[in-house]
Amino acid sequence: MSDGRLLRAAVLALLVAAAALIAARARYTADLSAFLPQAPTATQRLLVEQLREGPAARILIAALGGGEAPERARVSAALAQELRAQGTFASISNGDAASLERDRRFLFAHRYLLSPSVVAQRFTVAGLHAAIADSIESLASPEGPLVKPLFPQDPTGELLGILDGFGAERAPRTSAGVWASRDGAEALLMIETRASGSDTDAQERAVHAVQGAFAHACAPPGASCGLTLTLSGPPVFAVTSRALITREVVRLSGLSAALITLLLLFAYRSVSALFLGLLPVAAGALAGVAAVAAGFGTVHGITLGFGVTLIGEAVDYSIYLFLQAGSPGAADFRARLWPTLRLGALTSIVGFAALLPSDFPGLAQLGLYSVAGLAAAAAVTRFVLPDWIPRRLALRDLSSLGRQLLRGVHALRRLKPALLLVLIAAVAVILLHHGPRLSRELAALSPVPLAEQDLDERLRTDLGAPDVRYMVIVPAASAESALAASAAVAQRLSPLLADGTLSGIEAPSRYLPPAAAQRQRLAALPDAETLRARLAEALAGLAVRPGVLEPFIADVAAARTAVPLRREDLAGTSFASAVDALLVRTGGSYSALLPLSAASGDLPAQAIGRVQSLLAGNAEHAQLLDLKGETDRLYGSYLRQALVLAAAGLAAVTALLAFALRCVRRLGRVLLPLLLAVLAVAAALIACGHELTILHLVGLLLVVAVGSNYALFFDRLALASAHASPERTVSSILIANLATVIAFGVLATARVPLLSDLGSAVAPGTLLALLFAAALSAPERPGPR
Amino acid sequence: MRLPAALLLLVLPTIAAAAAPGGDFDALMQLLATRHQGHVPYTEVHEMAMLQEPLRSSGELFYQAPDHLEKRTLTPRAESLVLDHGVLTARRGTRTHVLELAAYPQIVPFVESIRATLAGDRAALEHHFQVGFSGDLAHWTLELTPRDPAVAGTVQRITLEGTRDAIQTVTIRQSDGDRSVVSIGPEIPP
Numbered sequence: 021m022s023d024g025r026l027l028r029a030a031v032l033a034l035l036v037a038a039a040a041l042i043a044a045r046a047r048y049t050a051d052l053s054a055f056l057p058q059a060p061t062a063t064q065r066l067l068v069e070q071l072r073e074g075p076a077a078r079i080l081i082a083a084l085g086g087g088e089a090p091e092r093a094r095v096s097a098a099l100a101q102e103l104r105a106q107g108t109f110a111s112i113s114n115g116d117a118a119s120l121e122r123d124r125r126f127l128f129a130h131r132y133l134l135s136p137s138v139v140a141q142r143f144t145v146a147g148l149h150a151a152i153a154d155s156i157e158s159l160a161s162p163e164g165p166l167v168k169p170l171f172p173q174d175p176t177g178e179l180l181g182i183l184d185g186f187g188a189e190r191a192p193r194t195s196a197g198v199w200a201s202r203d204g205a206e207a208l209l210m211i212e213t214r215a216s217g218s219d220t221d222a223q224e225r226a227v228h229a230v231q232g233a234f235a236h237a238c239a240p241p242g243a244s245c246g247l248t249l250t251l252s253g254p255p256v257f258a259v260t261s262r263a264l265i266t267r268e269v270v271r272l273s274g275l276s277a278a279l280i281t282l283l284l285l286f287a288y289r290s291v292s293a294l295f296l297g298l299l300p301v302a303a304g305a306l307a308g309v310a311a312v313a314a315g316f317g318t319v320h321g322i323t324l325g326f327g328v329t330l331i332g333e334a335v336d337y338s339i340y341l342f343l344q345a346g347s348p349g350a351a352d353f354r355a356r357l358w359p360t361l362r363l364g365a366l367t368s369i370v371g372f373a374a375l376l377p378s379d380f381p382g383l384a385q386l387g388l389y390s391v392a393g394l395a396a397a398a399a400v401t402r403f404v405l406p407d408w409i410p411r412r413l414a415l416r417d418l419s420s421l422g423r424q425l426l427r428g429v430h431a432l433r434r435l436k437p438a439l440l441l442v443l444i445a446a447v448a449v450i451l452l453h454h455g456p457r458l459s460r461e462l463a464a465l466s467p468v469p470l471a472e473q474d475l476d477e478r479l480r481t482d483l484g485a486p487d488v489r490y491m492v493i494v495p496a497a498s499a500e501s502a503l504a505a506s507a508a509v510a511q512r513l514s515p516l517l518a519d520g521t522l523s524g525i526e527a528p529s530r531y532l533p534p535a536a537a538q539r540q541r542l543a544a545l546p547d548a549e550t551l552r553a554r555l556a557e558a559l560a561g562l563a564v565r566p567g568v569l570e571p572f573i574a575d576v577a578a579a580r581t582a583v584p585l586r587r588e589d590l591a592g593t594s595f596a597s598a599v600d601a602l603l604v605r606t607g608g609s610y611s612a613l614l615p616l617s618a619a620s621g622d623l624p625a626q627a628i629g630r631v632q633s634l635l636a637g638n639a640e641h642a643q644l645l646d647l648k649g650e651t652d653r654l655y656g657s658y659l660r661q662a663l664v665l666a667a668a669g670l671a672a673v674t675a676l677l678a679f680a681l682r683c684v685r686r687l688g689r690v691l692l693p694l695l696l697a698v699l700a701v702a703a704a705l706i707a708c709g710h711e712l713t714i715l716h717l718v719g720l721l722l723v724v725a726v727g728s729n730y731a732l733f734f735d736r737l738a739l740a741s742a743h744a745s746p747e748r749t750v751s752s753i754l755i756a757n758l759a760t761v762i763a764f765g766v767l768a769t770a771r772v773p774l775l776s777d778l779g780s781a782v783a784p785g786t787l788l789a790l791l792f793a794a795a796l797s798a799p800e801r802p803g804p805r
Numbered sequence: 806m807r808l809p810a811a812l813l814l815l816v817l818p819t820i821a822a823a824a825a826p827g828g829d830f831d832a833l834m835q836l837l838a839t840r841h842q843g844h845v846p847y848t849e850v851h852e853m854a855m856l857q858e859p860l861r862s863s864g865e866l867f868y869q870a871p872d873h874l875e876k877r878t879l880t881p882r883a884e885s886l887v888l889d890h891g892v893l894t895a896r897r898g899t900r901t902h903v904l905e906l907a908a909y910p911q912i913v914p915f916v917e918s919i920r921a922t923l924a925g926d927r928a929a930l931e932h933h934f935q936v937g938f939s940g941d942l943a944h945w946t947l948e949l950t951p952r953d954p955a956v957a958g959t960v961q962r963i964t965l966e967g968t969r970d971a972i973q974t975v976t977i978r979q980s981d982g983d984r985s986v987v988s989i990g991p992e993i994p995p
Contacts, residue, residue: 157882158897160851160860160985168983171855184900563858 025407032404036303039310046313049220050262050269050321075601076254077217078110081479082230083250084207092207093196095247098237099230100209106229110212111597115192115199119594126593128170128179132579134533135178136185138541142176143551143576148558151176156562173571175564185530192483201482206250208483212597213255220262223255252476257468262321264467268770269325276328276766280335280759287755288342289416296408297338300397304334307396308389315388316381323385325767325775329782330390332763333368333726334397336756337361340733341401342415343752358402360736363680364729365398367673371725374669375718380658382774383665383718422747425754432795439795443696446703456702458659459711460652467772487647488615490623492635494642496610499587502603504534505640506612512634513614521627523619528602528612531595538584548577614642655714662714666721673724681735690731693792694724701785715774719781726782727789730757734797757790830938831927833945836970838925841870846990853983865993871924874916888916918949918963922972934963942969 082099084092100114113119132138141147155177158167170179192199192208199208211230215222234249284294305327312319344357372394375387450456466473480487494509496502507529516522529537546554551573559569590596602613618627631644674691681687698720705716733753737746764786767779844867851860864878874888884897893916894901921929930936930949937948949963957980964976975987 156856156860159853159856160849160862168853168855563856563860565855565857568855 028403028407032303032400036306039306042310042313043306046309047318048321048324049318050265069606073216073218074604075212075597077258078213078215078255079485080211080213080226080230080251080253080255081476081483082209082211082234083201083252083479084209084234084247085205085250086247087245089196089200089204089207091245092200092247093198095234095237095245096198096207096209099233102233102237103211103230106233108214108226108229110214110600111594112209112211113199113594114207114209115194115197117197123593123595126590126595127182128174130582130585130589131174131178131182132545132576133538133541133582133585135181135541136533137176137181138178138544140544143544143546143554145554145557148176148554149560149562152558152562152564156564172568173575175569175572199483201479208479210483210485217254217258220258224259224262227251227256227259250475252472252479257466257472257476261467265321265325265772268772268775269321269328272325272328272766272770272775273331276331276763279762279766280331283755283758283762284335284339287339287416287418287751290414292410293342293415296405297335297342299405299408300337300400301331301334303400304330304393304397308393311392312385312389316385320382320385322382322772322774323389325770325772326386326778327389327393328767329722329763329778330393330397332760333390333394333729335759336729337365337397337401338405339756339759340752341405342409343418343755344748354402354406360732361401362398363677364732365394366680367676367728367732368725369394370672370676371669371721371728374665374672374721378658378661378665380662380714383658383662383714386718418751419745419747421754422745422749422751425750426746429750429794429797432791433797433799436795439696439792442700442792446696446699449703449707450699453706456706456712459713460656460659464711464713465715465773465777467774488617489646489648490616490628490631491645491647492614492616492631492642493645494612494614494640496612496640499603499605499610500534502610502612503529503532504536505642506603506614507534507537509612509614509635509638509640509642512638513616513631516627516630516634521618521630522616522623524615524617526598526602526613526615526617528599532585532587532590532599532603535584535586542580542582542584545576545580547580548573551576616644659714659717662717666717669721670724673728677728677732686735689796689798690728690735690793693731693796694727694789696792697727697785697788698723700788701781704784705781713773713777715777716781719778720785722778722782723785723789726760727786727793730786730790731793734793738798753790757786760786829942830936833938833942833970834925834927836925836942837923840923840970843868843923844993844995846993847876847987848990849985849987851983851985854981866989868923872920874919874923888920922947922965944968 084095084099086092087095096114097116100112100116103109103112127134137151142151152175155167155171155175158177158180159171167177167180193202193204194200195204195207199210200206201208211226213223213226215226217223230251231249238245238247238249281294281298284297285291288294288297308327308330309319309324312323340357340361369391372387372390375383376391378384378387463473477487492509492513494502494505496505506527510525510527510529513522513525517525533541545551555569555573587596587599590599602615604611604613616623616631618624623631628644628646635642635644674687677690678687681690701723702712702720705712710716730753733749737749761783764779764783767775768783770776770779844865846863847866848861848863851862853860861881862878863880864876867873867875867877872888872890876886878884882898885895887894887896917929917933920926921933927936933953934949934951937946937950939946939948945967947965949965951957951960951963959980961978961980964974964978965972966974966976971991972989974989977985979985
């Protein structure tokens with residue numbers, strides 16, 4: 021072994037050890053949330069954070085189906101009790117009377133702190149008279165039965181006032197004493213985990229805990245029940261997505277590795293060549309993972325899925341090496357093959373590098389993984405493989421295949437005019453469909469099946485907790501000032517409630533008024549003597565029997581000594597999680613969230629305009645956020661960025677090729693088939709009714725980056741001096757192309773849209789690039805035999 | 806905090822119907838079933854232990870077969886309660902409460918007592934109440950006692966009195982002794 025070989029082997033061993041170390045220490049995740057875009061604006065950051073960490077991301081919905089209503093109610097109660105005992109859940113709500121009663125008692129006990137109508141004027145003689153007269157009228161009205169038992173303690177109707185302020189949210193239907201779906205066929209529970217929504221391990225444990233508790237509640241020892249448990253909600257989606265991604269990545273890697281191994285065995289008929297050929301791939305994968313781990317800290321499962329594609333491209337290098345190098349001598353390889361291979365690898369690397377600046381973490385990871393992986397694979401092919409090729413490597417003779425292929429290439433060249441038809445057809449399809457329809461919704465990338473998304477929406481609607489689309493966000497420096505701002509903004513928007521533009525404004529201050537407001541209310545309460553004297557006067561003309569209102573005087577006297585409620589005081593009521601959901605801490609600052617709802621569902625444009633005009637120039641810096649719109653805008657900005665990056669990548673590839681080939685004709689022969697392939701694939705996707713996603717766009721860029729290799733080797737075929745034999749060259753091109761098409765084709769079968777979109781663009785694209793490149797190639801000259 | 810549960814008591818007053826033949830409870834039911842709509846004035850007197858004087862209110866009742874019921878209170882203050890296709894809407898001043906009847910099984914018997922009586926639906930009536938019929942078609946009395954114990958805790962008995970197919974009074978006796986009597990006047994011509 022020469023010194024040079026020894027040195028190269030040592031350097032390789034060192035690099036492999038270092039990469040293995042980094043890869044082994046990297047954090048791996050398959051959480052889709054880690055793949056969410058990093059948002060550029062503060063509101064969008066808050067939005068993404070809410071999507072990942074917010075209370076909405078911690079809510080599990082459990083639906084108990086089958087059996088009879090009383091049985092479902094029993095299991096619902098038993099399930100709730102068991103989960104409450106576990107302590108890993110922040111709250112479990114199933115609509116049982118006890119919880120509702122607890123909430124009602126809490127509101128009643130603290131009504132003088134919570135009711136916005138508690139002001140000094142209310143407790144004057146005139147104020148008392150008006151409020152009590154109003155309550156007496158309501159005794160005979162719809163609220164009569166509710167008002168009657170409260171009247172002696174609450175003749176001014178503060179509890180009803182508070183409840184009224186809560187608006188007309190639709191409560192879930194109750195069946196046999198617990199929440200039920202609208203059709204009554206399922207009992208429903210809302211379960212909030214303590215763990216954050218982005219902690220998928222904890223969410224997985226929570227899902228298992230609910231399933232275990234259900235099995236326990238459903239079948240006490242010696243018995244069993246015919247009920248079924250359906251779980252939904254973001255935690256379930258996170259857990260199942262992660263499992264799906266992991267499963268898919270393993271399946272796809274295994275499948276494409278197996279198929280490519282078969283292909284190589286067919287091509288080489290040599291096990292040692294097969295293993296040597298997989299060496300650049302292994303090195304590339306290791307380098308890719310190490311680079312992503314070093315660059316991002318966390319390697320996403322999806323990135324490993326994209327890595328499947330690396331197998332397809334990196335394996336090409338050794339195919340060229342084994343099948344084209346006339347003799348296995350290293351010098352021959354370096355002189356004849358390496359310049360073309362290097363240019364091919366460089367164009368691919370330049371293409372993938374265009375993804376590096378992307379703000380979409382997935383694309384940036386894909387870019388870095390591929391750049392590092394391809395560089396490593398090319399370097400191993402160049403510096404290591406030639407040393408290791410056995411002197412007598414008996415490979416299959418592909419000359420006869422090559423001759424047939426060359427005949428095929430000749431036939432394709434005669435079909436060159438047909439490419440014009442392809443061009444016209446593709447352009448016509450694109451124009452007929454008014455250009456590519458770009459998918460504007462982030463949801464298009466979700467691996468959660470549509471049926472499960474629909475089920476989730478139905479359960480949420482049944483629970484009276486539909487996905488909120490519009491909310492006002494109020495930033496503040498402290499929790500207290502956020503509550504104060506929340507109250508001010510809710511007040512500012514209240515005219516829209518009165519005129520019916522809005523049907524509800526949620527606000528954290530509704531459940532936990534700012535301390536200053538609570539103190540003001542306490543200060544408005546008169547002492548017992550004053551109140552008794554004013555009451556005596558106020559009751560003149562009202563039919564209330566003397567002495568009936570003594571409990572009222574006692575309650576007001578007791579309330580005067582109360583202290584303002586804090587968040588902790590809400591513990592045990594359903595208002596605690598409401599406040600946590602609406603008052604969020606982001607870093608060191610707070611935001612109050614005020615979800616808006618309209619009777620018609622979505623807010624009409626006119627309502628949005630009115631909200632915005634009421635918020636214009638407000639002192640609280642509140643702004644209206646359209647959650648869905650904002651998410652889609654966010655996605656749209658990444659889509660636009662991807663377009664720019666793809667264009668930049670194309671320009672860079674073109675510049676590189678122009679620089680390397682230094683001939684317009686040759687450049688045209690290399691570039692035209694690639695552009696034509698991109699157009700044809702885009703047209704085919706559009707014609708099949710696909711909305712193009714960000715991954716389709718990236719896929720089209722990769723058609724150019726990866727497809728350039730084949731075009732370059734056809735270009736080389738025309739150079740007499742540079743190749744061993746046209747038969748071998750054309751065989752190697754075909755085998756290399758098949759490897760790539762297999763890898764991306766397998767990816768296209770993924771059940772994760774991020775992966776399948778990419779595969780379905782690149783697999784046909786690279787195949788077409790090969791065919792078009794063959795058709796446009798210049799006639800080859802016979803090489804030295 | 807289920808405010809709408811409060812609605813149960815006001816759905817009760819009913820509506821007179823026009824003449825038809827008959828002789829007993831079944832005949833009364835058949836008689837009532839032939840009417841498809843009604844529009845009558847009413848006065849209501851609420852007697853409550855807490856108040857020295859009863860509360861009085863008046864307004865109009867409107868029925869359209871099979872499941873549209875309205876109670877429009879005109880004095881002392883305008884308010885309305887509408888049952889339509891199983892959805893109850895209560896309006897009082899600027900406040901509106903909407904609830905789906907199906908979501909509140911505890912209210913269903915109260916609405917059914919009226920709807921089923923007006924529709925002559927004996928099966929539905931007997932599903933929710935123990936029904937006592939006395940008198941004859943010329944002057945009959947229906948005594949409805951809620952079967953659901955949760956409802957019986959609030960309402961002891963609902964008594965409907967009428968002459969032939971005209972309901973004249975609806976008396977609701979509550980478990981705490983309070984009482985409301987709705988007196989129904991003659992049909993208002995369209």
